[in-house]
Amino acid sequence: MTRLDLHLHTFYSDGDRSPAEVVELAHRAQVMAMAITDHDSTAGVVEAVTVGQQVGIKVIPGVEVSARYQGKETHILGYGIDPMYFPFQERLRWLRESRVRRVRDIVERLRHLGLSIQYEDIQTVAGAGAIGRPHIAQVLLDRGYVHTIHEAFEAYL
Template sequence: MIDLHTHSVYSDGTNTPAELVKMAEERGLTALALTDHDTVGGIEPLFEAGAGSSLETVPGIELSAECRKGTMHILGYFIDHTNAALLEKINTVREGREERNHEILKRLNKLGYRLMWTDVEDQAGADVVGRPHFAEALVQRGLVKSRKAAFDLLLAKGRPAYVERYRYTGRECIELIRKAGGVPVLAHPATIYLPDDQLKGLVMGLAEHGLGGIEAYYAEHHPENIEKFRNWAEELNLICTGGTDFHGRNTPDLKLGTGFGQLRVPDEALAQLKAAVGQ
């Protein structure tokens, strides 16, 4: 059993890389990829925690890409997390995220939700502050009943405290991952809200520009979606990958490795990724 899509405290998860490794071992996983949002800060701690373990630890990242309808993320596997170009580009994203975060705080305050920046920082982990930390701060201050309510009322795209931030295009994300020696994979394609013919056209265009895989096996994909994306992968010569998108307490019903209980990511996915980078 493998899980190729997880998050730690270095982005918007609630577990350290060492805790993820321990949990993966306890659940009988053979491989775990850390794919934090727009940061590689957790990769070295992941390697340190996995040293001497039977668990294979995979360096990864999840880059946010421009998307007019829904959400587009590009996963990168087996990246060189010390690559200078990669570090420079994600630093630009980080700066844009910081500007966005302070604007979110201003909007919340203007709407009457009295938060301080320290309230949000207290909920963040070791690295990137994101909307889930705003949501938890709102809950802790008793201003909303739950994280879901915070997103539904305030923080989700289109809601009054939502602020757009700087993102690269999908093609730029692919190029960046390739330059860092990794394999770019389209994450959870069902979150891109396009009709099937347009979505497939988008995937075909990305494949022509170096996309290496598509995340067919995903905790929130219905069986028909999994089958559809598997067929597209076969047609376009893409690797079928998968994972839970585990965030720890931020996704309490989601289990590492199995998602909501039914997810099984084939070992072949990891073997094909390794072959693609010459391992």
């Protein structure tokens, strides 16, 4: 049976490993083809493709693009993208900047509700990855404002 995984994240998104580490783990798991699909970023694609060629795994360049449909946030997976195509990179940059603005707005709203939380707290949790609501939820959990991530989303996000 051929193994493949077409939805993998690196530390450029909400994963915690480098692109090379993700490819190496896939190789050890006998995956034959994979796609790096970080949120609004193709920063890890070239490294993953290069390591994939070295270990014999087909790495499909991909991205998970944030979108809104009928007022709800959704994600669209794109495959076979050119990570160097400038107009697409500009759009991804705009999406990443939108994420930052959204997180700042949410933090400000939470502060008005009396919660002691700073944007920098969220940045620390997000690390180099794409910042987002899951990182806010983690800070709310860590600070004891909620008991679960689900509760953070239900009550505040």
